Amino acid sequence: MKTIIKLILVSVTLFFFACNKDNDPVPKKDGWEYLASKDGLVNNNVRCISIYDNGVWIGTEFGLSFYNGQNFSNLNTPQGLIHHQVNAVSQDNAGNVWIGTPYGLSMRAGNQFINYNAESGLSYDFVYAVAIDQQQNPWVATGKGVSYFDGTEWVIYQKDQGNSLVHNIVRDVAVDQSNSKWFGTEFGISKFSNDTWQTYLAELPLADFILDLYVDNQNRIWVGTLAGVSVIDGNNITDYSMQNGLVFDRVDAIAQDNEGVMWFATQYGVSAFDGSIWETYTTNNGLPESWVTSIAVDEAGKIWFGTKTKGLAVLKKAVLN
Secondary structure, three states, X not given: OHHHHHHHHHHHHHHHHHHHHHHOOOEOOOEXXXXXXXXXXXXXXXXXXXXXXXXXXXXXXXXXXXXXXXXXXXXXXXXXXXXOOOOEEEEOOOOOEEEEEOOEEEEEEOOEEEEEOHHHOOOOOOEEEEEEOOOOOEEEEEOOEEEEEOOOOEEEEOHHHOOOOOOOOEEEEEEXXXXXXXXXXXXXXXXXXXXXXXXXXOOOOOOOOEEEEEEOOOOOEEEEEOOEEEEEEOOEEEEEOHHHOOOOOOOOEEEEOOOOOEEXXXXXXXXXXXXXXXXXXXXHHOOOOOOEEEEEEOOOOOEEEEEOOOOEEEEEOOOEO
């Protein structure tokens, strides 16, 4: 009797592998890597991530880290940083690193820092975001308007100048493929292109409190808000929320991977959207914690997540064999 049972099990197993090999590819598991203060990260409260050819910049609550793929090097106020809380990091083509903090902006050229605040040209000390335009000049989103450095001096744009910003608390700035500048504020979006301003208000499908802006590979503008995410595609605006797949309505960060999939960071995990199917990532399937503050994608296609208290999680997506 035992012999008959063994023969049946062997036959079923062989049948499964034969059918699977011929017809149904087996999905591999996602690969995860975790990097935290124990590995050299300056602090586990990650606020922003920016990836460039030479490595990864990570802004945290208590300093700035650079990761070259093997080791971390850290910068803080003793090295010249204007403040320890890093809200934004952008690097221009010359290798200068622009670092936004609640107490002004630091520019690191080589090993030297130049610091700017409201007394030296910025519209306001609290910097939310920095973006580099096609001329390699920085646009700085602050709590009182936008500051632009033309290489010589600062130019300030504020609401009270007339037909310009829709609101002075500017949470994010993005530069699209036509070099137009987009400003996400606490009361809608302003677009600045060829000296002309255009405003997107909450009367449109957009929610008005903007947290993040992202330009995808089709030059669409993705907008993270307190009430979901919207995408501006020319004159068309489409909204997404928990009602149609998003894991949580507050979206703090957005990125697109090398396959065109959009990723959205929330306080309750990450949502991935390929245009038709939503997928959710939480602590149940790889994240060290569900509160994700930032997302970036490297050239190899790995997706970097910054978390509120657990450092970095790096995802290499699974493929079919």
